[in-house]
Amino acid sequence: MVKRFEARQSAADVCVGGRSDMSLEGLRRTFREHVFYTQGRFPMGASRNDLYMALAYTVRDQLLHRWIRTVEQLGREDIKIVSYLSAEFLLGPHLENNLINLGLYEDVRRTAEEEGLDIQVLFDQEEEPGLGNGGLGRLAACYLDSLATLEIPAMGYGIRYEFGIFDQEIRDGWQVEHTDQWLRLGNPWEIARPEITYHVNFGGRTEPYEDEQGRYRVRWIPYRTVKGVAYDTPILGYRVNTCNLLRLWKAEAVESFEFEAFNVGDYYGAVDQKIYSENITKVLYPNDEPIQGKQLRLEQQYFFVSCSLQDMVRIYKLLGGDLSRFSSHFAIQLNDTHPAIGVAELMRLLVDENGMDWEPAWEVTCNTFGYTNHTLLPEALEKWPVDLFAGLFPRHMEIIYEINRRFLDEVRNRFPGDEDRVARMSLIDESGERYVRMAHLACVGSHAVNGVAELHTRLLKEEVLRDFYEMMPEKFNNKTNGVTPRRFVVLSNPGLSRLITGKIGETWVSRPEELRRLEKFVDDPAFREEWRRVKLENKKNLARLIRERTGIEVDPSSMFDIQVKRLHEYKRQHLNVLHIIALYNRIKQDPAYDVCPRTFIFGGKAAPGYFMAKRIIKLINSVADVVNHDSDVNGRLKVVFFPDFNVKNAKFIYPAADLSEQISTAGKEASGTGNMKFSMNGALTIGTLDGANVEIREEVGAENFFLFGLTAEDVTSLQKNGYQPMEYYRSNPELQAVIERISSGYFSNGDQELFSPLVDSLLFHDTFMLLADFGAYMDAQRQVEEAYRDQERWTRMSILNVARMGKFSSDRAIREYCKDIWKVEPVPVTLE
Ligand code: 6GP
Secondary structure (H helix, E strand, O other): OOOEOOOOOOHHHOOHHHOOOOEHHHHHHHHHHHHHHHOOOOHHHOOHHHHHHHHHHHHHHHHHHHHHHHHHHHOOOOOOEEEEEOOOEEOOOOHHHHHHHHOOHHHHHHHHHHOOOOHHHHHHHOOOOEEOOOHHHHHHHHHHHHHHHOOOOEEEEEEOOOEOOOEEEEEOOEEEEEOOOOOOOOOOOOEEEEEEEEEEEEOOEEEEEEOOOOOEEEEEEOOEEEEEEEEEEEEEOOOOOOEEEEEEEEEEEOOOOOHHHHHOOOHHHHHHHHHHHHHOOOEOOOOOOOOOOOHHHHHHHHHHHHHHHHHHHHHHHHOOOOHHHHHHOEEEEEEOOOOOOHHHHHHHHHHHHOOOOHHHHHHHHHHHEEEEOOOOOHHHOOEEEHHHHHHHOHHHHHHHHHHHHHHHHHHHHHOOOOHHHHHHHOOEEOOOOOEEEHHHHHHHOOOEEEEOOHHHHHHHHHHHOHHHHHHOHHHEEEOOOOEOHHHHHHHOOHHHHHHHHHHHOOHHHOOHHHHHHHHHHOOOHHHHHHHHHHHHHHHHHHHHHHHHHHOOOOOOOOEEEEEEOOOOHHHOHHHHHHHHHHHHHHHHHOOOOOOOOEEEEEEOOOOOOOHHHHHHHHHHHHHHHHHHHOOOOOOOEEEEEEOOOOHHHHHHHHHHOOEEEEOOOOOOOOOOOHHHHHHHOOOEEEEOOOOOHHHHHHHHOHHHOEEOOOOHHHHHHHHHOOOOHHHHHHOOHHHHHHHHHHHOOOOOOOOOOOOHHHHHHHHHOOOOOHHHHHHHHHHHHHHHHHHHHOHHHHHHHHHHHHHOOHHHEHHHHHHHHHHHHHOOOOOOOOOO
């Protein structure tokens, strides 16, 4: 018997994928066909992965029709396309997200159930594509979701790393890295396009020549060539027909074997070449922020940027477009400076390969690019040794010198006699060893430069890019980050989503400003009761997962105090640890001390070469070992390090949080996006005035946010006046006792060496000013405790956080980019 879909949630559910049989029966049939014809299994012999793959293909079928219709639209000459260039896209699992966006979640869940399958088990089977490190890569993924949802024609361009971010295991308290073999069991979400390939050159030399019109030209005679092959992943918007493309490039050898070498008998030499080429897209560099001087990393950057720009030029020419109008068809956004070499590459493509003159080519280039900066950390500003750069890209080096020559002329014109300024602004750092400054190249070659939170943009203008701001203030603008409420609320927190939708309808999912309508229920005791019930349910789910992954039992009725993010000294996970030890000390001093029961949960990866970050992980686990087993504590405090924090695990973590730790040193965190994910799920924030915390506090209200600590200005002036961490240490006995606990070896079986690098760094340098903020942090934590003890008050605050977080939807951010930077309009896609 054919069962029709009962509830059509929106017009978008109708006739998905061009099927006329939008029935449970149709879905079931397609699913069975994929088990049989795609996976080659009888249902009885199908493995869990076969079943997952078959379901993924069933869902992908539903995307394809929209995808083709969208791509047809992209092929219209009068349409402007956003190209988001990013070395990282941290997408997370596709299956559940696509079901939600299609409006098919319930139907597919039921179909699976009728087939005797638990859909959660199939979700669990999916390997997430971890093609990013953290904030920057995840932001790119949120933006792809919003671009499609807002019906903006867009392409994401990036790298198809064979190994994404490593899997983290915790062994004896230490991080151990394992390669991420995400493609091992196949990837049903990508479509290989072996016919879309480009050649990318490296090394060699350049040579001047005269073209037919007698004009001076330069050609590049490369040393070696690699082939880029396109792999496309569909990115569907929420309840719309727009299905954009994420095009990732894989490196291959131009020929499988270097035939010449092969023929003279050098078999291994020939294979070497192939291996060398394929190396380029082998592995994601696992550093969150600074990566300096690695040739392969620079090759990766150029490789994907060159493929992407060649692809855009090809598409544009196919449409009969005139390259002098390229910027009216493409708006290219540089996600940090990783793709900034694109400025020189587009110039090369226009001038060398397409015969354009320099001036018009430069105008096209500047009008095409926009640049987003994502970090204020000086050590994270990319620069490449000139020798390395010129060796790999001799032609680009010349182009950059020419850009620089013209640019510095302008600087001298504007600021006559100010040679210091000229040296500061040059694209080449000549203060010691010579470097190419990628942020300067990006600023000069773009028409728009933005930071990712108001404070961050202000600090860019005042400090990091001050000279550029003074010379071209019109380029600078702010675009505060946002996150997608589809993945981070609807998918992650179905309980809360149902509760909200029950009160205000479901339009909030695409218009989260409407969450404000929840405010009027804040005094409704029954609603508050429900709100707490949902949170408790989420905490129980996380508690189960914690038990499975770590063996630690935690109490869901305790306060879940969570800090998940990359491990970095500026993010100050160790400040959180100091607070835990302080509470522990109070209990040890007086076992009857009335501590508010708390579960401290940490998660996040450390860059494999980051010594201090890895020690902080060890410290957290060592403190956990002691605290969790101390009979005086008696279970009132628990400390957990949740291993392998990633997008898949995040789903269970954000919704379970009571308290969100956003405690970076002011002026260091460009924006933060985890702060938004927590608050949207009803966690309250304890935080500094850093990044987007400032704006979150403004939105949710100061009374619903636990603020503490130095401001960015305080940090700067303290530094200027010679910060002495020892002074704070000497004047605070509680702090002394905390440090003493660590350095005595109490958490390390008497080993006083283990944590001495951490302790010494705090006492004698304390670059991130933990000691200066310790007292204020303890006070704010005291206020948290008080508030939490009054559950009615806490719930009220939690509801108001959710109700007022609408601003931080990535839809709002993308609307701003579209209007102010890209000048693009929605293009609705129809299916017929
Ligand atoms: C990060 C910033 O550290 C974080 O504050 C921000 O929220 C995120 O970008 C998205 O804008 N930066 C990076 O991950 C990075 O690699 C070069 O910057």
